[in-house]
Amino acid sequence: MKHSFATTAVPACVRLLPLTALCAALLPLGAAHAEAPTSSVTLYGVIDTGLAYTRISNFEGQGRARKSGLISGGQADSLWGLRGAEDLGDGLSATFTLESGFDANSGNAEEEGRLFNYAAWLGLNHADYGELRFGRQNTVAQQAASGVELAGWKDFGLGATFKAADNYQLSNTVNYFSPDFGGLKLGLGYSFNADESSDFDSARQARELSAALSYEDGPLYVALTYDRLQPKDSGSVGLNQPDAWQLGASYDFGPVKLAGGWSRQKNGFVGLNGDEYANANPDRPGLGGLGPNEFVDGGRLQSWYAGATIPLGGGDLTLQWSLASPDWDWQGSGDKAKNIQVYTIGYSYSLSPRTSVYAFAGRMKNASTEALLTPDNPTTTRVAVGLTHAF
Template structure:
């Protein structure tokens, strides 16, 4: 017997078997571009801004077939700044996602680790920011719809039950754990899709939650106390946000709507932020998409009206260039502030952007 041939054949067989049983996918997104802001803390500026249309990321996801329609799964995903090479999410190595779990066709999926809460995974598809980027999300993204995470989380997703899906998450966080910054939390959602129609509802509740009302909301008073317009932090005993959204597609034309309600509570006071969003999108042709959105938010005597628009040109299935416009008008004494940008020195802020995105 030719042992070299036998050994090579055995190695090939084992390799093929392993390949058939498991898979690992390398993937990522790079989004970068130039943004003009008419008022950033009193000055007009040009910014090289990244992660606007979609968050820059580099990740590995994998699955192993365990038999009986059961799989082991994992996902490791980091965020980065392509202009400097720095890590996002506070310098975490896998700040966007880091989990391991089991997936069953019959019983659903269980994940353990850091992952998005349900305000993001269930509701982002109904928001204008889904089409025109991070600047378009509700004031300060205080309803967490643009993308926020839960650490130390146990997450369950039900199987698809004739279009109906449920999700439940619980975060075993504590202020004593390193780099957590908030207490125990839970997030729940339910969604239904049938042909061109979909609807979803979600809620997230977090104890000992830190907010920056001056810089993220542009307000001078929060929960009955004066705050400055810097990144001054206020920790609330309980933060709770909830939302419901729906969409309908008419082929190349589609519409979506969303309502969210966010409540901040301390031992002596409470305040509620409400937002209503609407967006329409149209595929002019297979490689050109346009969308326009409107957000209205209110909290106590403060009001915000934001308009967004995007023209997206697909150079290929994985590369596109886009132009966006976002305008925020505040009232009631608040300053305008588009999400991720430093606040305006007045009640108005405009951002015009041209960018490029590549997916791999």
């Protein structure tokens, strides 16, 4: 899923300055014009459904596994949402977004027990000072880096190997987006309780810092991002702090659009959106999703991405490739972790401005849709066709 963005690294010691400075500047402006507001609310959404066949060899070390049937979100996440704004005058507005993902084939919410899993934030926006958002939302790094992705085929897009660019959200987050400085945009975000721990002691809660810098000038787009996670109770259990750098760019030449990127992830996945950390205490769920022990205990994962979109037959043909290179040996066997490669070819054709059909085929080498990092070295193949409608 792609997001428009506004967004660089700021030292930790000043991470709260945008909050105090911007709030001080914005609140008096709004108070002076509260008597004559104008507002709007928009209902929007995407429904994406299709047919897919997936085959995994050496599935969890048990041989071959196959699955076929309907798939939701093959090209874009199925979701619905509300977004709104109230004009408070003098360039200031109150903004909000509430967004929920769902399975288009069952009608079930994507995340049980959460009404708005994709977004639930309220903010203040000013043309001269930028925007502050408070609540559950994507990191500023994810929003910036996802602008490089050409096609988000389910489980086979940029986020397959660039986990800090994957579509994940953090609760209890404050994001700041700067205004546009001649194409340059800055962003800084901080989650005070990323895994929603109920522990009263804030020092024991998972926290994440996210920063991003992007530049856009006509057909050129460039993004540089950084994330750092302090896992829950990391000090008491001796965990390293995961971090991730991402650099990406795209250029639209007219007939062809090209994109490329690089990522370095260290000490686990910053979004807690990877494989389970086997040594995690089940009483501390915030440690889940960091990745395998070898990665969490000082491992590094470097990834590269390249893609091209070519107009063809009234639609778009998209080719994508990514490589992830781990630097560790597996503890059980002592074997060196193998490089992971993801290839996709896909085609999308618009039937109208809001409805499109698509087909794609993808292959993962030494990884599966169930586990990116595994010593089993599976091979995964998926083919899918589908229909997407936006409203």
